[in-house]
Amino acid sequence: MPTVTITVNGKPETREVENRTLLVQFLRESIGLTGTHVGCDTSQCGACVVHIDGYSAKSCTMLATQVNGSNVKTIEGLADGDKLHPMQEAFRENHGLQCGFCTPGMVMSAVYLLEVNKKPNEQEIRSWLEGNICRCTGYHNIVKAIAACADAMAKA
Amino acid sequence: MYNFEYHQAKSVAEASELSLKTEEGKLMAGGMTLIPTLKQRLAKPSDIIDLGKIAELKGIKKEGNTIVIGAMTRHFDVAYSDIVKSAIPALAHLAGHIGDPHVRNRGTMGGSIANSDPAADYPAGVVALNATLTTNKRTIKADDFFKGLFETALEPGEILTQVAFNIPDKAWYMKFPNPASRYAVVGAFVAKFGSEVRVAITGAGSYVFRQKAFEAALTKSFTPEAIKDIVQPQDALNSDIHASAEYRAHLVNVMARRAVAHANTL
Ligand SMILES: Cc1cc2nc3c(=O)[nH]c(=O)nc-3n(C[C@H](O)[C@H](O)[C@H](O)COP(=O)(O)OP(=O)(O)OC[C@H]3O[C@@H](n4cnc5c(N)ncnc54)[C@H](O)[C@@H]3O)c2cc1C
Numbered sequence: 001m002p003t004v005t006i007t008v009n010g011k012p013e014t015r016e017v018e019n020r021t022l023l024v025q026f027l028r029e030s031i032g033l034t035g036t037h038v039g040c041d042t043s044q045c046g047a048c049v050v051h052i053d054g055y056s057a058k059s060c061t062m063l064a065t066q067v068n069g070s071n072v073k074t075i076e077g078l079a080d081g082d083k084l085h086p087m088q089e090a091f092r093e094n095h096g097l098q099c100g101f102c103t104p105g106m107v108m109s110a111v112y113l114l115e116v117n118k119k120p121n122e123q124e125i126r127s128w129l130e131g132n133i134c135r136c137t138g139y140h141n142i143v144k145a146i147a148a149c150a151d152a153m154a155k156a
Numbered sequence: 157m158y159n160f161e162y163h164q165a166k167s168v169a170e171a172s173e174l175s176l177k178t179e180e181g182k183l184m185a186g187g188m189t190l191i192p193t194l195k196q197r198l199a200k201p202s203d204i205i206d207l208g209k210i211a212e213l214k215g216i217k218k219e220g221n222t223i224v225i226g227a228m229t230r231h232f233d234v235a236y237s238d239i240v241k242s243a244i245p246a247l248a249h250l251a252g253h254i255g256d257p258h259v260r261n262r263g264t265m266g267g268s269i270a271n272s273d274p275a276a277d278y279p280a281g282v283v284a285l286n287a288t289l290t291t292n293k294r295t296i297k298a299d300d301f302f303k304g305l306f307e308t309a310l311e312p313g314e315i316l317t318q319v320a321f322n323i324p325d326k327a328w329y330m331k332f333p334n335p336a337s338r339y340a341v342v343g344a345f346v347a348k349f350g351s352e353v354r355v356a357i358t359g360a361g362s363y364v365f366r367q368k369a370f371e372a373a374l375t376k377s378f379t380p381e382a383i384k385d386i387v388q389p390q391d392a393l394n395s396d397i398h399a400s401a402e403y404r405a406h407l408v409n410v411m412a413r414r415a416v417a418h419a420n421t422l
Pocket residue numbers: 043044182183184185186187188189190191192207227228253254255256259262263264265266267268270271273275276277278310314315316317337338339340
C-alpha cells in the first residue's frame with residue numbers, strides 16, 4: 001500500500017492508504033478529524049470542503065494520493081486555541097447554523113471567499129454558496145454572518 | 157470505488173506511454189468528473205495516470221490573435237485571468253460559471269473538453285471561437301474535435317496539451333443552468349469575427365453543435381431580432397427529467413438572443 005504524507009493543520013501526518021482512499025476518508029478515518037463531513041458523497045453539497053495549499057476543494061472528490069505532500073487545512077485548524085476564527089464567531093453571533101451539519105464546509109468556503117474577495121456584496125456571497133447546501137437555515141443568516149465577518153475583518 | 161494503480165506522471169510523454177502500456181489506464185486531470193464516475197462504479201480503470209504535477213500543461217498566454225490556455229489550467233485561473241478577461245471576457249465568464257467555486261478550483265479546461273459531456277460549457281467556447289486544439293501528436297480544428305456523446309477525436313495515448321482560442325471582435329456566452337449542478341440545460345456561445353459569426357450550442361443535443369441558420373442571419377445583422385423567428389428543430393435534441401426537447405429548442409433561441417444582446421453591450 002502507498003504511504004502518503006499530508007500536512008494537516010500544520011502537522012505532517014504519514015499514513016498508509018489505498019490508492020482509492022479519498023481525502024475525506026484520510027482526514028476522518030486515518031487522522032480522526034471528524035469535523036469535515038460527508039453529506040452527499042456525489043460532489044454537490046460542500047459539507048466536505050477543506051483548503052488544499054490555500055484554496056477550497058471538496059475532499060470527497062479527491063484522492064489522498066493526489067494531495068501527497070500538500071498542506072491541508074480543516075475546520076479544526078481554524079480556531080486559535082479557545083479563540084474562534086472571526087468567521088466561526090460571526091456564524092455564532094448571527095445564528096448562521098441550526099443542525100450544524102453543513103457548517104464546517106460553509107465556514108471553510110466562506111473563509112476562502114474572503115481571501116478572493118474581501119468585501120463581497122450579497123449577490124456575490126449567495127452565488128459563491130452554490131457549492132454549499134444547507135437544509136436548515138434557508139441561507140439568510142449564513143449570508144448575514146459572512147457579510148458581518150467581512151466587516152469585522154476590514155476593521156481589524 | 158474499485159481500486160486501481162496510481163501514477164503521478166512527470167511529463168506528457170510519460171503519461172501517454174503509461175496510458176498505452178497499462179491494461180485499462182485512464183488519465184486524470186482535476187478528477188471532478190472522473191472521481192464521481194469511479195465512486196458510482198461506472199468505470200473500472202486498471203490504472204489512474206494523474207496529470208496534476210505536469211507544469212508544462214498549465215498556463216495562459218496571449219499569442220498573436222489568440223489566447224493559448226494549457227490543458228491543466230483550472231476553471232478558477234481562467235475566470236480570474238486578466239489576460240482572458242480583457243481579450244475574451246465571454247470565456248472568463250464561461251469558466252467562472254462552471255459548477256461552484258470548489259469545482260472550479262480543481263476542474264480543468266482540458267478535462268472538460270476531452271470529456272465532451274453534452275452539458276459541459278467549454279465545448280461551446282471551443283467551437284464558437286474556432287479554437288485550435290493541440291495534442292502530443294497533432295493539432296485539431298474545433299469543428300473536427302467533438303464527435304459525439306462523450307466522444308472526441310482523441311485517440312488512445314493522445315493527450316490534449318493546449319487550446320488556442322481566437323480573439324473575437326465581440327462574443328458572449330449565455331447558459332440556462334441546471335439549478336442543482338449548474339451544468340448547462342442549454343448554453344449558447346456567440347462570437348463575431350469581422351463579418352463572420354459563429355454560434356455554438358451546448359446542453360441541447362448529444363454534443364456541442366453549430367447553429368448555422370442563426371450564424372447566417374447574424375452575419376447579415378448582428379442583433380437579437382435577426383434570429384427571433386428562426387426555429388431550432390427539436391428532432392435531435394435531448395429530452396430528460398430536466399427539460400423536454402421542445403423546451404430546449406425554445407431555450408436555444410432565447411439563450412442565443414441574450415448572448416447577442418449582451419455581446420453588443422461590450
Ligand atoms: C458538482 C459539479 C458541478 C459541475 N458543473 C459543471 C458545469 O456547470 N459546467 C461544466 O461544464 N462542467 C461542470 N462540472 C464538470 C467540471 O467542469 C469538470 O471539472 C470537468 O468536466 C472535467 O474536468 P477535470 O479536470 O475534473 O477532468 P477529469 O475528471 O480528471 O477527467 C475527465 C475526462 O477527461 C480525460 N482527460 C482529462 N484531461 C485530459 C487531457 N489533457 N487529455 C486527454 N484526456 C483528458 C480523463 O481521462 C477523463 O476521461 C461539474 C462538476 C461537478 C462535480
